[in-house]
Amino acid sequence: MVTVRNPDNNGEVHTNENNVCTMCLGSFGIIDETIPRQCINENCRQKFCSKCVSHIRIYNGNNRPFQCMYCLKEYPINCYPEEIDILKQQLWNDKVIKYGIERTKHLLITNCDPKELDFDIDCRRRQLLNLFSTHKRFCKETHANETDIEIENMINQLSNIIIHSKYHASNSIELYKMLYRQAISLPDSDDIGSLYIRLCEQLSVDISNNEFSSIFPNTHKKMNDWMYEQAVGEEFQPKLYHVINAIEQDLVSQWSNPSVTPSTSIGVIGYTNAGKSSLLNRLLGVSSLNDDQAAPIGSMKTTYSALRFNRKEPLIYHHSINRNIQIPVTLVDIQGHDKNRTSDNNMIEAGNYHNEIKR
Numbered sequence: 001m002v003t004v005r006n007p008d009n010n011g012e013v014h015t016n017e018n019n020v021c022t023m024c025l026g027s028f029g030i031i032d033e034t035i036p037r038q039c040i041n042e043n044c045r046q047k048f049c050s051k052c053v054s055h056i057r058i059y060n061g062n063n064r065p066f067q068c069m070y071c072l073k074e075y076p077i078n079c080y081p082e083e084i085d086i087l088k089q090q091l092w093n094d095k096v097i098k099y100g101i102e103r104t105k106h107l108l109i110t111n112c113d114p115k116e117l118d119f120d121i122d123c124r125r126r127q128l129l130n131l132f133s134t135h136k137r138f139c140k141e142t143h144a145n146e147t148d149i150e151i152e153n154m155i156n157q158l159s160n161i162i163i164h165s166k167y168h169a170s171n172s173i174e175l176y177k178m179l180y181r182q183a184i185s186l187p188d189s190d191d192i193g194s195l196y197i198r199l200c201e202q203l204s205v206d207i208s209n210n211e212f213s214s215i216f217p218n219t220h221k222k223m224n225d226w227m228y229e230q231a232v233g234e235e236f237q238p239k240l241y242h243v244i245n246a247i248e249q250d251l252v253s254q255w256s257n258p259s260v261t262p263s264t265s266i267g268v269i270g271y272t273n274a275g276k277s278s279l280l281n282r283l284l285g286v287s288s289l290n291d292d293q294a295a296p297i298g299s300m301k302t303t304y305s306a307l308r309f310n311r312k313e314p315l316i317y318h319h320s321i322n323r324n325i326q327i328p329v330t331l332v333d334i335q336g337h338d339k340n341r342t343s344d345n346n347m348i349e350a351g352n353y354h355n356e357i358k359r
């Protein structure tokens with residue numbers, strides 16, 4: 001888990017701790033891969049995104065039962081963490097507010113000023129255009145996919161409604177209202193704006209995925225390799241230093257960009273006694289536990305150490321252009337959680353990893 005903080009926004013990373021996947025720390029949402037699911041074990045109830053659950057399913061293949069990533073409960077065959085309907089509804093309601101759907105609804109059902117309706121349609125068209133052009137900038141695929149076509153359709157429909165409403169008498173306003181409503185709603189749904197919300201959210205998810213792969217290309221490739229190799233080879237033995245090397249390459253190329261000066265925290269997450277602190281000490285180049293820099297092994301508290309990777313570089317990385325700018329890299333040894341004692345108050349709550357890393 002790597003977070004890069006931009007000094008321009010005071011180092012704040014916005015997440016709602018209840019609404020992130022325990023495994024990948026990604027936010028839950030209304031798009032298929034981000035839909036929240038929950039462990040069926042009453043004592044666990046950890047939340048995971050659908051994408052993480054499906055990765056485990058791919059890894060397991062058809063023969064092995066599903067196992068919770070947190071409490072390690074083995075599920076009956078063909079049984080998986082369940083979708084959380086209440087949270088799904090809550091997420092949808094949040095999106096309705098985020099995209100100002102109530103305002104549009106009000107315009108559609110009242111005797112509104114045609115100018116206000118035009119303005120509302122034009123705002124939606126512009127928002128969609130903005131998201132779409134950002135998506136196109138990051139996206140490496142050259143041919144349009146299904147979502148791209150749907151988005152282009154909606155943009156065209158909204159443009160047409162605006163053009164026609166300008167040249168026709170206001171007595172056809174009811175027709176434009178109907179066309180507007182149809183353009184932004186799913187065909188078989190009573191929810192006004194449902195298609196608009198879906199497309200905007202899909203674009204946002206695609207943009208953040210593409211953003212990650214363009215800023216961390218080596219790390220992204222390694223993650224994909226692992227996922228694929230896990231699925232094909234039983235004897236696949238992942239090597240942690242391959243990932244650390246990939247992160248290092250990506251960070252170094254970020255730092256060589258004069259316009260980027262992010263400080264960076266790398267969280268190490270795992271069960272108690274899994275070897276997190278030992279890994280950290282190796283990365284820090286600490287050979288003896290008596291060394292003051294050594295991360296305490298078996299500690300119940302999160303520890304923070306400055307990282308110099310596997311090089312003889314200073315603990316603080318100096319910016320390549322302006323030597324006065326220093327970029328601290330912090331390794332965060334997250335307090336482990338004990339798989340046998342999931343209800344112990346002494347342990348860090350899963351899903352709070354992000355807060356620990358930010359501190």
Ligand SMILES: [Zn+2]
Pocket residue numbers: 021022023024025026048049050051052053
């Ligand atoms: Zn996830």
Ligand SMILES: [Zn+2]
Pocket residue numbers: 039040041044045046068069070071072073
């Ligand atoms: Zn569980």
